[in-house]
Amino acid sequence: MTKDTAPDYKPTDRTKLKRIRERAHYDRETIYDILDAGLLCHVGYTIDDQPYVTPTCHWREGNAVYWHGSSASKALKAQRQGIPVCVTVSHMDGLVMARSGLHHSINYRSVMLFGTAHLVEGRDAKEASLKAFMDRIAPGRWEDCKPVTGQEIKGTMILGLEIDEVVAKVRTGPPADDEEDYALDIWAGVVPITTRIGKPVPDPRLKAGIEVPAYLKKIKIG
Amino acid sequence: MTKDTAPDYKPTDRTKLKRIRERAHYDRETIYDILDAGLLCHVGYTIDDQPYVTPTCHWREGNAVYWHGSSASKALKAQRQGIPVCVTVSHMDGLVMARSGLHHSINYRSVMLFGTAHLVEGRDAKEASLKAFMDRIAPGRWEDCKPVTGQEIKGTMILGLEIDEVVAKVRTGPPADDEEDYALDIWAGVVPITTRIGKPVPDPRLKAGIEVPAYLKKIKIG
Numbered sequence: 001m002t003k004d005t006a007p008d009y010k011p012t013d014r015t016k017l018k019r020i021r022e023r024a025h026y027d028r029e030t031i032y033d034i035l036d037a038g039l040l041c042h043v044g045y046t047i048d049d050q051p052y053v054t055p056t057c058h059w060r061e062g063n064a065v066y067w068h069g070s071s072a073s074k075a076l077k078a079q080r081q082g083i084p085v086c087v088t089v090s091h092m093d094g095l096v097m098a099r100s101g102l103h104h105s106i107n108y109r110s111v112m113l114f115g116t117a118h119l120v121e122g123r124d125a126k127e128a129s130l131k132a133f134m135d136r137i138a139p140g141r142w143e144d145c146k147p148v149t150g151q152e153i154k155g156t157m158i159l160g161l162e163i164d165e166v167v168a169k170v171r172t173g174p175p176a177d178d179e180e181d182y183a184l185d186i187w188a189g190v191v192p193i194t195t196r197i198g199k200p201v202p203d204p205r206l207k208a209g210i211e212v213p214a215y216l217k218k219i220k221i222g
Numbered sequence: 223m224t225k226d227t228a229p230d231y232k233p234t235d236r237t238k239l240k241r242i243r244e245r246a247h248y249d250r251e252t253i254y255d256i257l258d259a260g261l262l263c264h265v266g267y268t269i270d271d272q273p274y275v276t277p278t279c280h281w282r283e284g285n286a287v288y289w290h291g292s293s294a295s296k297a298l299k300a301q302r303q304g305i306p307v308c309v310t311v312s313h314m315d316g317l318v319m320a321r322s323g324l325h326h327s328i329n330y331r332s333v334m335l336f337g338t339a340h341l342v343e344g345r346d347a348k349e350a351s352l353k354a355f356m357d358r359i360a361p362g363r364w365e366d367c368k369p370v371t372g373q374e375i376k377g378t379m380i381l382g383l384e385i386d387e388v389v390a391k392v393r394t395g396p397p398a399d400d401e402e403d404y405a406l407d408i409w410a411g412v413v414p415i416t417t418r419i420g421k422p423v424p425d426p427r428l429k430a431g432i433e434v435p436a437y438l439k440k441i442k443i444g
Contacts, residue, residue, distance in 0.1 A: 042277075090262060
């Protein structure tokens, strides 16, 4: 589906912004870009009236977001039962320093996604999904690694969530001060925040003579 | 209270790790350090059986975590009613590249905090709390800014959550491969991830001749 024909996601009661509505986005491109820029999502779910927020890695394939963990995980076992979940991905891009204290803000991109998760089943489908996860981070790594075993695949649970009820929120740009405050002698602007991927650090037990693969020097997050 | 006499937080059913227990920490120092290193938390709460995960800034004062927003915010209005919340703070420190696909991991520090929020009330208490928030980011900024007004304070809701039912999870160090895999000719190690604070970018409408304050060059997050 090309960008031109892709439908926007429809705002619902849960995803319609009540305030500062200009920060809300429901177009596929914005939402996919924010999801794909991140590696870490926060999954919200409720067990016995207690909400839990679990940080975990996510990846996107087509119009769904995926995350995984041990098949023994209590959180994942609960989430696969079709309980409502909320998956949030957030990037902080800058500290917005305004002239007045209460106009300080954050430049950010976030996606909040609602629905019920489904289980990815079958060895082939699970393995393909894990490969997609690795390919998102370091294309080529999957092929370099020791092949996964059936037992490992069995011990791994993968959950997916269709992107349907979703909203992106984005703030960019300089502070928005009250008009009369622009005359004040106070520094104002944005302090940028970025995610830096460092130089790979070899395992102390790495065999001699193995070079850092090129795909580990091209990782981008944030 | 000094570190030596500070009691650890007691694990509960919700905060006791069932698997990989060596990653769990219940000591005050570890938990405070992780909370204080971050600016962004994810607040989980449930409305009509639907969990929500909202990214927002947090700060710590003593043994409590605080966050704020508009007094008109539907999320904050729900959270102040004494509903259970879960506040999670996460830092990704590195990509752990193992020799086998399923042993890949993330180096991270996270805190998961459970409880019910309380409202910070009264102009003085609210103003002091907002100053503490600013001081955590840029000490000196609060004094430089235009003083907050009573109306602004009224329009701001601040919620606090005592740190009591809490767990930190930390993974550090190189991959943990199966013993026989260390002989494989596969690069393994850690790709570090850090948060970079950039050079402040002046507001296009900044009055001429105002220098960047020193406190904006010393910000640390992550």
